[in-house]
Amino acid sequence: MAVQTVVSNTGISLGPAAALSCRECGERFPLGPVFACEACFGPLEIAYDLPGGDPEALRARIEAGPDNIWRYAPLLPVPADVADKPNLNPGFTKLVRADNLARELGVTGGLYVKDDSGNPTHSFKDRVVAIAVEAARAFGFTTLSCSSTGNLAGAVGAAAARAGLRSCVFIPHDLEQGKVVMAAVYGGDLVGIEGTYDDVNRFCSELIGDPAGEGWGFVNVNLRPYYAEGSKTLAYEICEQLGWRLPDQIVVPIASGSQLTKIDKGLRELIGLGLVEDRPYRIFGAQAEGCSPVSRAFKEGHDVVRPVKPDTIAKSLAIGNPADGPYVLDIARRTGGAVEDVTDEQVVDAIKLLARTEGIFAETAGGVTVGVTRKLIETGALDPSLTTVVLNTGDGLKTLDAVAPTTGPSAIIRPNLDSFREAGLA
Numbered sequence: 001m002a003v004q005t006v007v008s009n010t011g012i013s014l015g016p017a018a019a020l021s022c023r024e025c026g027e028r029f030p031l032g033p034v035f036a037c038e039a040c041f042g043p044l045e046i047a048y049d050l051p052g053g054d055p056e057a058l059r060a061r062i063e064a065g066p067d068n069i070w071r072y073a074p075l076l077p078v079p080a081d082v083a084d085k086p087n088l089n090p091g092f093t094k095l096v097r098a099d100n101l102a103r104e105l106g107v108t109g110g111l112y113v114k115d116d117s118g119n120p121t122h123s124f125k126d127r128v129v130a131i132a133v134e135a136a137r138a139f140g141f142t143t144l145s146c147s148s149t150g151n152l153a154g155a156v157g158a159a160a161a162r163a164g165l166r167s168c169v170f171i172p173h174d175l176e177q178g179k180v181v182m183a184a185v186y187g188g189d190l191v192g193i194e195g196t197y198d199d200v201n202r203f204c205s206e207l208i209g210d211p212a213g214e215g216w217g218f219v220n221v222n223l224r225p226y227y228a229e230g231s232k233t234l235a236y237e238i239c240e241q242l243g244w245r246l247p248d249q250i251v252v253p254i255a256s257g258s259q260l261t262k263i264d265k266g267l268r269e270l271i272g273l274g275l276v277e278d279r280p281y282r283i284f285g286a287q288a289e290g291c292s293p294v295s296r297a298f299k300e301g302h303d304v305v306r307p308v309k310p311d312t313i314a315k316s317l318a319i320g321n322p323a324d325g326p327y328v329l330d331i332a333r334r335t336g337g338a339v340e341d342v343t344d345e346q347v348v349d350a351i352k353l354l355a356r357t358e359g360i361f362a363e364t365a366g367g368v369t370v371g372v373t374r375k376l377i378e379t380g381a382l383d384p385s386l387t388t389v390v391l392n393t394g395d396g397l398k399t400l401d402a403v404a405p406t407t408g409p410s411a412i413i414r415p416n417l418d419s420f421r422e423a424g425l426a
Helices: 055-063 069-075 099-105 125-139 151-163 177-184 197-208 224-241 258-272 293-300 325-335 344-358 364-379 396-406 417-422
Strands: 017-022 044-048 095-097 111-115 143-147 166-172 189-193 216-218 249-253 282-288 339-342 388-392
Touching: 044 224, 055 069, 055 224, 069 224, 095 224, 099 111, 099 344, 099 364, 111 224, 125 143, 125 151, 125 216, 125 224, 143 151, 143 197, 151 166, 151 177, 166 177, 166 197, 177 189, 177 396, 189 197, 197 216, 224 258, 249 258, 249 364, 258 282, 258 325, 282 293, 282 325, 282 364, 293 325, 293 339, 325 339, 339 344, 339 364, 344 364, 344 396, 364 388, 364 396
Parallel strands: 111 388, 143 166, 143 216, 166 189, 249 282, 249 388, 282 339
Antiparallel strands: 017 044, 095 111
16 A cells, blocks of 8 residues: 655645544644555554534524535635635435335334435535545645546546546446446546446556656545545535434445444434434444445444455445455444345346336436435334435436346337227226
């Protein structure tokens, strides 16, 4: 793993971000484009000097902010004037009360879908990239880059175009065509690599340590500590949209596991700031059976996540060696949650169930989450009498191939009433 030279904090203004802290040994470092601890190689994350004082005043300040993630700028590693800069303004997506789906699943305590398909490039990746762009600006990078399973590629391409940066993103060569087109349309360089996402990510880590990567900010590698913080905004929004209240249960899809760990971090920050009442919550992780190393470790009682070779239609979750896997296990166990998986057939059924009941067309990751929710209820792991939030992280229009074989017209008829009646549609 490449480790870049730590730069001085002088001249760097990223709001309440005070330092980088190792999640393993606690060693602290100045803010800079680094992602691994020099002492133990553990992952780094942001340590904050968060605003203290009157929670009511902070809540009012947030509520008076823009209708996007920048309303939470006092809690994020971004400059105070971030909302005034050219960016895609992602976030504050709908929290849909899903009563029809609740009836189908037998949920009585209130079921909500946090629908992040409403973001500018139709996935939650716009949140994390928006934070990474500010770090890239602060560190003087001129090229925005990433390793991606598709959604991140599109988010980086769009954000870089808007910010006036060059982009060059790397993807497995066999991604869904919809995601390839969407990543390419923004005008940056798009490079397909013959291999899995884990191969792509490994290549990008090598590129950072090479002169060819000089001046490049890889949002999910050397900018990862900043990038990952964008997922906290999901936790902030869910609580605010529930009336500044913690949900009882949240079901989150797992790729690298970073999103789940940052949602937990966001919830704990809100509790610490007095913005929500401190009470128990449970976090559940969702994977596809064809790439379920975290689910397998959870069920077998292991603390170590053994890498696998992915084989699933849920390509956005197809990370065989999830970096945050062990932390996901810790959170699921600490909060009384679980990690579960579903087959590809169950993913497709869940996509169609969510579309049929709530009019939300989810990509395969959303199908994984809804499918796992149904399975968790059936096994008794998830309490249907409690308030539950399920994440849909992307738009189904990006993964049409997954559902196309099992959907189509109800009938094909001639343009007259007799043909309509003959088809039994009257």
